[in-house]
Amino acid sequence: MKQKDFSKLDDQQLLKENKLAKTLLIAYSIIFLLMILSAIFTTTVKGIGFFTFFPLFFLPIAVVMWINSKTYEKEIKSRKL
Known part of the structure; x- marks a missing residue:
């Protein structure tokens, strides 16, 4: 993902972007949690397979979103807003 230069944003844009980033992070976290629970369930029912490791493919996106939120x-x- 491309990093934005936060210092070029004015105060209102920065607050708006921060709110959007937090909302997206929460939504993505819920989806990611559901993927993990699904992987655990599938693993217990069918054994180890592709869907056991499926959430690991989306982990870097979650990390980048979290770092982006912290930067905001x-x-x-x-x-001092």
């Missing part, structure tokens, strides 16, 4: 919050704190 760091910029907001530096601007």
Whole structure:
């Protein structure tokens, strides 16, 4: 994912982007949790297969989204908003 230059955003845009990033992170976390639960269920019923490791393919996206959210919050704190 392409990193944005947060210092070029004005205050309103930064707050809007932060809210969007938090919402997307929460939604993605719920979906990711459902994938993990599905993988555990499938593994217990059918044994180890492709869907056992399926959530691992989406883990880097979750990490990037989390880091992006933390970067927004760091910029907001530096601007004292």
